[in-house]
Amino acid sequence: MAAEDHAPRTKPHGDKSKKRKKPKKDKWGQPISAAADAEVPLVEPEQEPPAEDPAAEAEEAPAPVAEGYEPSKVVASGLPYSTTEAEIRKLFEFYGPVRSVQLSRFPDSGQFRGLAFVCFESDEIAASSLELDGFKIGNRFMRVERCRVTAGSNKKRKAEFQTDPEKSEGCLSAYVGNLSWNVTEKDLRDFFKSSKIASIRFAIDKRTGGSRGFCHVDFQDDESLEKAVAMNQSELQGRPVTVAYSVSNRG
Template sequence: MSKTKVGGDQKRKAERKAAKAAANAANGAADVDAKMTDAGSELKKEKKEKKEKKDTAEKKEKKEKKEKKERDEDSEEKKERKAKRKEKKRQEEESNETESTSPNPTADDDDTEESPPKKRKRDAAEGDLEIDVSLPQPPSKKALRKLKKHPELAPKILKPTPSNAPKAEIDKSTFPEHSSQVRSKHGVWIGNLAFSTTADTLRDFIALKPEDVTRVNLPTDERGRNKGFAYIDFDSEDALDHALKLSEALLGGRKVLIKNSKDFSKRPASAPAPPKNGANIDKNPPSRILYVGNLDFSTTAEALQEHFEFAGKIQRVRLATFEDSGKCKGFGFVDFLDIESVRRAMLGLTAEEEGTMNELEGKAEVELASRRKRRAMLIGRTITMEYGQDPSVRYKKRFGGKDREGGDEEGGSAVPRKKEWKDTRSTDAGAAYSSDVRRTGAITAGEGKKMTFAE
């Protein structure tokens, strides 16, 4: 039995090996077939791509040949047209020459005269242009646009000007050459007028001869109405006095105010002018210290000292810098030897230029102005300048004017007096324990605080 079993196992093993070998052979054949099919498809794809490239190349070549042929035909046509134009021009020139040289024109010449050349200068003898200067000047485009919006301004815009009339008819009294000929030394300003007031109304109100009033200037708005005031000029002092007496009189139901045109007593004070070149001289009291602001972050103390050397001798330069990077904070202080140097630094002048500034004229004055403008700038920025506060003044502001030790009155360093230390502790040994709640066990009132714990 054992021999039979052993023989059966060997047989089964041999069968399995044979089946496995057959399966491997079948798989190998399938792989070979797949590889063969892939290789065939790749060959077909390559052949197809080659054919497409060849077709595109042939189409491109045909297109280029066609375009070249068309270009050649166009160039030939252009050459022919150009040659025809030259020939035609030459014939026209020859015909013109024959016309000018022939003493007795013939019938053919008459035919040529009927079709003259296109470009021909106008013969001056045919007729001179005549311009009538007495006619009114045509309005400009700007005036026409204004008339379109406000037709009621037509009489004012379209009135004749001195350039419209002949020189012989110009009346200088009516059309002065300059505004200074209209304005006189005897003039008044009249205010609180009604919007309906006109120049004729003002002339009747003044009640003078027409020749006594040289000008009535009545400013109007875009609607053509009076703005509420006017200027009137007279030819004599007597006429001016007569007009001033009419102040507070009624005109159109309103009390008018009349003042001399040179009277500026009640004019409101104008706003202070901004500092020139970034310097504000009147802000702080004079000092030997110059405050400089609006500096670039890359500014150094050496650059600041070199920039202000023109004004005078510099004792030291203090530049505010950041602790981490060491760059400029945007401001600094320059300590000069005297106050005059600080003033010159703000004005942008040297000691020599300050003495000769009022005597300069023309080109020298323009050059000095440009130098002063450059001195007010540093690294492309307009710097702000003013008198810096003296250290003693800053100390008094900070510590309330207490006594100080050290430093001079002219701005030296001020050091506060040292305070004596005093022991403020209690000498009672049990005072600390009596005030301690935990040690005494006393009951304390609640303070309303609540403690919560996060889960």
């Protein structure tokens, strides 16, 4: 009797243990198989690579250019007016391949005004070229900086990058630029002493009332004009003066 009483007691105990090991059911009441449980961990590693790809691409991508500046482009100013495009290109090619060099010119005369835009093949090269800031060319110190994006500047640049203008029929006037702020009419008459001057018209800054650094000189005859133009890049008060045929603005 004792043995018979002991035996049934082990069966309920065994039954309970089996119930605890029953597989869990999903929300539809279906049992989740062991194979399905084994597949669950495999889903997460497959989802990880897509999350890593954007990070990897971000590391390979170049650093963004500061807002308001054109990528891979710098502007060089303060150059002597006698500087050529070839000389500017050779100077900047020391840092890497140069795509283009654009010379800014005076709208009136078409003469180079000491300002150039240099575009490189990469923004990294452009950043390296900033080392030229303060570089001395002739008796002037060049300034090199990032090229700012200027809204509506395309129309202005179109006029600036045109070729040097030819002498128009009946022209007796010359554009004279890169003048020192304190140059007087007497200084200019002495400068063009071999020519007969009819009048001198200085460009005046409306805000300050001072000279804007250029003027137009009207001559009495064609011979006087030709002599004056031949003095282009001659020095006046320590500065190379630009002298070119005057071109009327046509809007």
